[in-house]
Each structure stands twice: as structure tokens, then as C-alpha cells.
Amino acid sequence: MAEWTQLEAVNQAFASEMGRDENVVVLGEDVGINGGVFRATEGLLEAFGAERVIDTPLAESVIVGMAIGMAAQGLKPIVELQFMGFIYPAVDQIINHASRLRNRTRGRITCPMVIRAPFGGGIHAPEHHSESTEALFAHMPGLRVVIPSSPARAYGLLLAAIRDPDPVVFLEPKRVYRLGKQVVEDNGEALPLDTCFVLRDGIDITLVSWGASIKETLEAAQQLAQIGVDAEVVDVATISPLDMGTILDSVARTGRCVIVHEAARSGGVGAEIAARLAGEGIASLLAPVKRVTGYDTVMPLYRYEDQYMPGVNRIIDAVQEAMEYR
Amino acid sequence: MAEWTQLEAVNQAFASEMGRDENVVVLGEDVGINGGVFRATEGLLEAFGAERVIDTPLAESVIVGMAIGMAAQGLKPIVELQFMGFIYPAVDQIINHASRLRNRTRGRITCPMVIRAPFGGGIHAPEHHSESTEALFAHMPGLRVVIPSSPARAYGLLLAAIRDPDPVVFLEPKRVYRLGKQVVEDNGEALPLDTCFVLRDGIDITLVSWGASIKETLEAAQQLAQIGVDAEVVDVATISPLDMGTILDSVARTGRCVIVHEAARSGGVGAEIAARLAGEGIASLLAPVKRVTGYDTVMPLYRYEDQYMPGVNRIIDAVQEAMEYR
Amino acid sequence: MPGSNFNFETIEFLDPNGQLKRPLPEALATRDKLVELYQLMVQTRVFDRAAINLQRTGAMGTYPSCEGQEAIGTGVGYAMNENDVLVPYYRDIATQIQRGVLLEEILRYWGGDEWGMHFQHQAQDFPISVPIATQSCHAVGVAYAMKYRQQPRAVVTTCGDGATSKGDFYESINIAGALALPVVFVVNNNRWAISVPLEKQTAAQTIAHKSLAAGIDGYRVDGNDPIAVFQVLSEALELARNEQRPSLVEALTYRLCDHTTADDASRYRPQQEFDAARELEPLIRFKAYLQKEQQWSDADDESIYADCKKQVKKAIEAYQAFPEQPPGQFFDYMFAKRTADLEQQKQEWLAGVKRHG
Amino acid sequence: MPGSNFNFETIEFLDPNGQLKRPLPEALATRDKLVELYQLMVQTRVFDRAAINLQRTGAMGTYPSCEGQEAIGTGVGYAMNENDVLVPYYRDIATQIQRGVLLEEILRYWGGDEWGMHFQHQAQDFPISVPIATQSCHAVGVAYAMKYRQQPRAVVTTCGDGATSKGDFYESINIAGALALPVVFVVNNNRWAISVPLEKQTAAQTIAHKSLAAGIDGYRVDGNDPIAVFQVLSEALELARNEQRPSLVEALTYRLCDHTTADDASRYRPQQEFDAARELEPLIRFKAYLQKEQQWSDADDESIYADCKKQVKKAIEAYQAFPEQPPGQFFDYMFAKRTADLEQQKQEWLAGVKRHG
Ligand SMILES: Cc1ncc(C[n+]2csc(CCOP(=O)(O)OP(=O)(O)O)c2C)c(N)n1
């Protein structure tokens, strides 16, 4: 069995599913001979040909809109948008059409398609290359929003996303694209969507996160263990629709919750999770729900991005505050 | 003093400010001779000429992008987007530029501009004419999002939005555009942004809402009074940045909170308010924070939209649940 | 100005008096076919008037009339093969009825019911797209799938003159050219986009000139002449199906109606311009032709109108007889299977209905 | 195909051997001016190489080289008036330095500091726009303001060949035409958009043909010849300023570099094509011309390079000497005044810094 980075896992999921199903096609800017700017589609052109690995003109709206038309004809298009900062021209097609065609036609025309974009900061990239605006899509009825945080989950969730009969926005945390390898079996097996993954069991507090921030969250949990705080770590993975059951169960046991995400705090997905805790989960709460997040600012240019990113220290501080709350 | 509908109040705010400041220009589809599809800009072409009341081609991205260029040159453009469902092609310009130019240039280039759009359902309009996606913009750093709910607030807040040195998304609840008149003094005085308005004092529970839902919220409060529940009603008005102080103060007194909005529940602005209650406000909470909202579905076509809309009954039910919670 | 002196010839068969200026295309050279074209236009007109009336009497919501523009859809639909795909906009009733969409489905949609876009007898055509020009993008995707599968099929997508100002229109024609896709973009140039006249919409010499930006074929056709529209579309579709040559067809017509029933065109439209356009409209012209050249009698005409009215009456009855959606159906088609959240919300909703009725 | 036979002539002054093919424009007919053009190109090239080097050594972030494309910015900047406005993209260094942007500011931006776009000596020009083609929209707004105030000024906005596929580009040229705005759209056609060659980007016969879609003037110019670029831009700007005639200028060149320092063009770019383009590049050509016609000596050349290197060295020193932003400055420029939320978040952030250093 192979050891893969997340990026390799994405690439392998492609190769596996394209080999299995000739309706799967890939389209986007530079996905062909260049293999994508991060190389996620490397080798696919050679393996599957230019009809299935389509270098498009530079036009995000028609790229996504075209995928909708393809999907309506039974293809399973996978769109690569180069960076999440360039998803906005396609928002109209995603919100007004991809997510609505099934409902609009009462099931006659559907949109099985995946829109992939690398997202998040921390790689010293230029302006607009560090976006975490997953909350925009999580608020959109009719869309699934899926975020892997390990090679195995990248592989299994991407397979699930491709096979899903509805549109999936698949956001790949590029900061951890090449950080750490994992043995993944290339068995073509999908992981379940709409399900959180509990990455660490614990009894004192529940840490909830997704994407690249899982890294700092797990690090914080480890450091906390050394000072006697036993944290449960939940990777939300599918941020919409939320598997709130898993989180509520965990908080019912721990009584405390810290949510960690890179996106701006106000209106982030953390707000929805905290709101449900304030609703259904209120009886479990022994302390304020804390959010360790990006700030309500633009991501600074790279020289200052570390100031912005939610790091291990900030997580630990929040946990300690929550633990001390009486 | 005149009695105005909200629509007339918007129109008068325009007239007043355009008379005062010749840098104010209005642009959009059909804003000229047609006076806008809702007639919000009626009479402006005659009064201020075609250079200041600009009928544009049908192209939302360049309409907003052009306003950015105008604002950079010291004009104060007011964009009308015909319906909120047609704002999405302009999302790229709003998020990537209007909200960021000040920060990007460290204050050298700024974007004093207003983007107006009628929003919300309930007028039996066609598809895409009933959107309430204010949460998208509320999550965007660098934007103000302002929603009036009465003629006086429409007038005063629109003046404030035009005069604000930064971009404002100004969403007008079209369901109440012509519902009820109010005496408003045409004195050119702005109301404060970033401030909630307490519309009704009460001691038992805090009802938080904005836009057209204020109508049902106030109705619910009145009915509740008859069964002995004294509800405070807060109109958030500026949904970003949130004036959370007013809401926290109120809940500190009442201990209970129901949030009402038309937008889809998951990831709506109600989530942010509830999340802050679950954070800073937790010590005040005597009951779960309830959200009475639209569902996580597309707004149904008009024959079924009443099924979707959060009505008085649903608000009262939620309040009663909250009141009964021990 | 460089380039602006290039001209696209406007293709016409029938002049405004119903005089045939060129020989009939072979495919239309029988009386039956010609009568069929006329019938389609009349059917559309009669339906359109009835729909406006339904709206006026509160039995239906906002509706966009296509009065004066019936020849475009008639010619377009007549030129399409059954296995082609239509990606329409909201003034394509004449095309849609040829594609198997039921009149009562069209009413049902504007009557505020999603089932109006379910199209019982038409599986592949798109529903109309309300957000202007967005459908152009879908059309190129459908065309891509046809090309990928090496099928000799093509896509027709339509939009208005105003729509040609939108980025989506241009991105679509450009990608259609770049990838050589079997798609024909038909522009209903009715000279207005709500209250904005064509002159304010673009400085392009013609809408057909926009094809040059994408390197695709461009055509201009008299959009009040169903024969000309049929002929141009037939050629364009042939090239699309067999040679993957995309094209843009500008069909010249006039919006002889308000923008929709929510609009009042008298606020902005010069009466003279309207009166002049009335003279050129397709039904009068085609009837004159049939009378002159195809022994068309007043009785024939009356009988066609009577037929069409009967059809429309039946459609209205069918519309009014549609069953209501089961309560809370709006939860059911968001995903292939309701998510846990939606399941919970639906239960909550049903409980509320139970409580309050 | 209708229309595709229309040709835009490519305007050239210097041939690839540095031979002058037409008389010099009057405005450039002194040795000093010509040397100044050369100096600008050399300055840009020397800076560009140094910037790449800073990136390679870890002293700066990703950087987009403009090697081979120096003549465009040189000619464009030289044609602009001080009170015109530039709305640039990321390969316009030669223009920006003429507009008062400091070399150290450019480094500072790519070095990850917003102050690099503050432009101490240039108040009105836009910073570069990373989201492709979005800047075209801003340009028409700036042009509108100039026209509104009846100022004889104009806007130049630039983008790449790939950018012309985007809706924003087209919406902008179309509205510029419809509203008759004083703006010149310059397209740096370097034949690649990262790994996508022009042939895959569009089927348009030329980029200049896209002007026909908007009804604005179109020009094609040899983008490796600063004299030709200057001359075309001068004419286009004159028409923009005085007659509100917008135009699109396609400048033909080649990207003699990777897309950015994060790219490796050898993965996709045919070596032969690259080698052939090298032969045509602007600096060699212009030097040959100066040598042939303007008594340019090797010593002159060396001295110009030495000068430019000195400038660049100073710029790098200034870049390295820039003070750090005060801690937490990223909270301070979101709004004219920090909102209550941002104030609270900044305090929270400062407390964290105090706690952990
Ligand atoms: C993106 C978007 N913006 C605005 C609207 C509102 N609107 C509906 S139709 C229309 C005018 C369309 O004009 P045109 O394309 O010429 O088509 P016509 O109605 O004349 O057939 C406008 C502005 C919309 N539906 N979508």
C-alpha cells in the first residue's frame, strides 16, 4: 500500500474514479498538460485524453455553468477552480443553478458535479490566494460542502463527492496538501458524507474543527493532555449539511466546546455550530462556547499572515478559559 | 410633514442627498426613465439628468465594478441591483474589491458606495425574486450590511449609508415597500449605522429580527402581550457589524431570546447572534436560543411561499417553548 | 473605425407585405408545412393573450408575453431535431410547444408551481433561466456532452438583446468557439431590455458582430419571418451537428408587449416606434402570404383560430385542475434524499401545520 | 465564415532587426527620448531579474516576471499624461515606474506587505488586480468620473490575453462603448495564460477583433516595439480624452519567462516557440536600432546598465529597510474607523500577543 500526501490522494481518487467511470470528466484552467497549478490533476491528461481532461479558457462562470450542462446530460464533471479566491465569478452559477436545478425541475434535471478549490492561508501565497469563505456555500440550500483533512479522507471523501447525485463543493486545505504522508489503500472505497470524524476521544472538552486547522487543533489537544486536559477532537468534514448529532453527543459528555476555523469569525460556520449548541445543546453547556478563528478582516499579505492565523496558543488559551469557567 | 411608504422614503433620501451633493450618482438597470422596476428612483432622471442617473447595460459585474472606479475618483455611486437574486454576478467585485481596496492600499483608495437591492419573499414574484442571502455579505470583512424596516429608518439609514466612507450593502425588504405609511421629516438627517433599534420594550423575552420579518415579530409581540408575555423587540438594522451590545443587554434582562429571519436557517445571520449568546451571553440564558427562520431549502415558487415564510404562529410557538423551558 | 464597416446581411424570405423574395426552402415547400408554421404562431399568440388574461384576473402570477416574437420560436423549433436540446429563455413558447412542453406546464410555472418545469414529455430540454444569460453557459456544457459522445446532435440556446451585455453570454460564445462545440446561440433582438433600448445596451454595429469576438459564425435574420428563421437555423444546426461549428444568430424583431405583466412600457417606449413595429409583425405578414400564394381563406383562418382557442381552453382547464403539491413538498427535492437537517425541519414544519392548520 | 476575413493591420515601426520601417513619431524624434525609452526597458529588465533573484533566495514571495514584455509598458507609460489614470495588471512595471510607483513599493507588495500598494507618489492609479480582468470594470468607472467632470483625461487599463475570455473584460469594453467613455484597454498578448496557449483561449481571429463586439476602436500593434506602442497609445488616448472614444489595443509579444516564480513553463511550452520568440524581443531590437541609427556605443550601453543596476540596488536596500507594520495593523484599515467588533478583536489579539510574545 502506498504512502500519500493529501495532494497525491486527490490525484489518486481522480485516477481511480476516471478509470472506473467514463462519464467522469475534469475541467478547469491548467488542469491538462500542466496538471493543475498544484499538480492535483497530474498525469490525467496522458491517462485519459484531452476529451476528459479539459483545459478551459480563463472564465470561471462558464466553467461551472458548462459543468452544469454536462451534468444534465449524465456526465460527472469535476471542476477545478484554481484558488478559492477565484470562485466568486462562479457563485451565480453555483447558487442560482447547480444547487437548484433538481428542485426547479422536480428531479428531472440533476447536477451530479464536484467543484474543487484549494483554500485557506498559511502558504505565503499572494493576495486572494488565502480565502476561507466556506460559510458562503454552507449557507446555500442544495449544496454539500466537504472539506478533507487527511490523505485518507481526501481520497475517500472525493470519491464520495464524485459519486454523489448532487453538487458538492469540495474544498482542499492547501496548507496541508504536502504536509505528512499516510498509508491509503487505493481500493476505490468512498467514505461517508454528512458525517463528522472523531479524531481523538476525550472527556473534558470538545474541540471542533475542519480543514487545515485540524492540524493545530490536534497539536493543541496533545499539549493539553500534558497539562491534564483531555480533549475530544471532531473533524466536521462535511460542513453542510452538518452532522450535528456527533457534536451534540460529544458536548453532552464534555460540557464544553471550542470551535476552531481559519475563516473570519462573524458568520463563519463556527457560528452555526455554536448556535445549535445554544439551541438544542444548551442543557449540556457548562461554559461559553468559544470560537478560535480568523478575524473579521481580510487575510493579511503573507508577511503578516501568521498574526492572523488561529494557532495552537490561541486554541489552548480558549480551552483553558472554558475549563476554568464556573 | 409628509407620510411616506418605505419606497417613497428611499426615493426621498435619494432626492435629498443628490440635491445636497453632486458627487452622488445613481446607476443600474432601468433606473432612468423607468424609475426602477419598483420606482425607487422615480423622478430622479428628470431632476438630476442622465449624467447622474445612469441606465446601464444589463451586466451586474461591471455595474458594481464601475461604481468602484467612480468611488475611487471621489464620486459617491449608488448602485441599484434589480433584485437580490441578481447580485451574485457582482459578488466577485463586492468581495474581492469593494470591501478590500481601502485595506489593500492602506487607505489610499477607498470605496464610498452603496449597493442597493430589494430582497425577501412574499410578494408572489417569480423565481429568484425572493432571495434573502444577507448572510453572505454579513460574513465579508470590510462591508457594512444595512436593512431598514420602516419608512423613517429607510430614509435615515440610506442617508447614513450614502455618507459613510466605506461600502454599504443596503437591502430593502420589498414585501413592506408599500405596506403602511409613516410621517417622516425630510430634514436630511441620517440615522446611526452599527446600531440596533429597540422597537418595543419588554421584560420576558427578547425577539430579534430585521427587515420585513419585523412586521410579524411585532405582531407576535402584540399577541403575546395578550397572553401575558411581555416581549422586547430589537430591529438589528445593521446586520454587519452587529451591535451585539444592545442584544446582550436585552437578553441579560429577559434571559430568553428568539431570532426571526426569512433566510435559510443554517448559516443565517441568526446563527451569529445565537453564537454570541452562546459565548459572551451564556450566563444570561435561561432557555435555548430559538431561531424562527426560513428553511434550508430554496424559496418555493409563489403558490407555496407561504408554507416557507416564518409567520406569526411560528414565532409565538417558539416564544412559548422558550418561556416554558426550565 | 476599423472593422465597423463590415456588414452582416439580413436574411429575409417574406417581406413585410407577405411577398416571397426568394424561393421557399425545400423543407417548407408544401402548403401543409407552411400552414403548420402559421398555426404555431397563432397558437402562441392565442395562448399568450390568454396567459396575460389569467394574470390580470389573478389566476396566475407575473408573465412575460412574447407578442410579436412568435416567428422566432416557430422557426427555431421547426428546424430542431427531436434529439437536439433546447436551453431556452422566457420568450420561447413557440419553440417549447414544438419540443413537447405542454401549454398547461407553462401556465403552471408562471402560476407558481415547480411542476411546470418538470416537462412530462420532454426529458432533456432545460427549463427557462430567470437570471439573464446564465443559460448560455449550460448550453455549452450540453453541447460538450454531445460532442464527447460523438453524437450528431446540437443545442439551441436563446436569450434577448440585453442578455448579450452579460459576461456569461460572452464567456459562452467564446468557449463554444475555443472548444468547437455544437451549439447555436439565438438572440431575440426585440430592441428593448425592459426600459433600456438597444442603443444604450451596446455600441456594437449589430448583435451579430459579437460573433467575431468569439470567432464563431454570425448570422442576421429577419425575426418576423419564420421561413427565414427556419432556414438560417437549419443551416446553423447542420454545421453544428456535423462540423462542430458553433454560431450566433441575431433575429431582428420587436417586443410588441410590455416587458412582463408587471411592466408598463408606455412609461418609456415611443408610441411611434411601437406603431411602426406593429406593421411588421409576423402573423399579419404570414397570413398575407398565405392568402396571396397558398389559397388561404378567411374561413381557414377562422378555423385555425378556433382550433387554437380550443387547445388553449383545454390547457387552462388542465392548469386549473392540477393537484396541489402535497404539504411541505418544498423540502423533498433539494437532494436526491432528504438530509437529516431537512428531515428534521420537515417534521418541525409538519408539526406546526398540525398545530395551526 | 462571415466576418472572419476582416483584418486588423499590425502597426510596427521597428522590425526585428532594429530597422525603422516608418518615420519616427514627432514626439520621439530626438535621441534623448529614444534613449529614455531604452533606459525604461533596461530598467525594467534589470529590476525584473533582481526581483526573481530575491524570490529565489527567499527574500520575497511569488513574483510575476515581465521579461520580454517591457516594450508594452514602456510605450504605454510614455504616452500617458500625468493626470491620466492607470488601472494595471501584474506585468506593468515599465508603466508603473513612469507613473511614480517606486521599485521598492513593487518589491514590498510581492514581499507580502500592503504598504507596497500605498504608492507614496501616485495617488490615483489603481494597484494591480489579482483576480483576472476585474480591473477592466474599475477602469470604466474611473473613466466615467472623468467624463462626468468634463476633464480631458483618460484611463489606460491592461490585462493579458487570457483575461479577454472573462466576462468582466467583455462587460467592460461593452459598457465603455455604450457610454462612450475615455478608456483604452491594452491587452498584453503574450500568447500564454499560464499553460494555456492562445489557440485554446479563443477562436477569435485576433484579440483586436473583440473590439467589434463592443463597437469600439480596435488596434493591433507590435508589442515588442515601444515606438509603435507609444504611437498607437498616443492616438488612442487622444481620441479617448477629446472625443470620448474608447478603444482596445492588442499588443503582440511573448512571455519570455515562467508565468510566475511558482511556475515551470518547461512543463508545457515548446522550446522552439520560445527560442523563436527570443529573437524578437524588445531590448535586443531596440539596441540594434540605437546602434545603427543613434550612434549608440557599447560604452553607452554599459553605462545605462550600470545606472539601472544602481537604481535597483538602492530599491532593494530601501525594500529591506522598510519598517515592519506595527503589530495588528491588519485590523486598522478595514474601515475608516475600526468598528466595535474589530476594536474588540484587536484588543483580544493584543492580549494574546502579550501572553505568548
Ligand atoms: C442577471 C439578471 N439581471 C437582471 C434581471 C432582471 N431582468 C429580467 S428581464 C430583463 C431584461 C432582459 O432583456 P433582454 O435580454 O433584451 O430580453 P427581453 O426581455 O427583451 O426578451 C432584466 C433586466 C435578471 N432577470 N437577471
Ligand SMILES: Cc1ncc(C[n+]2csc(CCOP(=O)(O)OP(=O)(O)O)c2C)c(N)n1
Ligand atoms: C479570476 C481568476 N482566475 C484565475 C486566476 C489564476 N491566474 C493568475 S494569472 C492567470 C493567467 C492569466 O493569463 P493572461 O491573462 O494571458 O495574462 P499573463 O499572465 O499571460 O500576462 C491565471 C489563470 C486569477 N488570478 N484570477
Ligand SMILES: [Mg+2]
Ligand atoms: Mg430584448
Ligand SMILES: [Mg+2]
Ligand atoms: Mg498571457
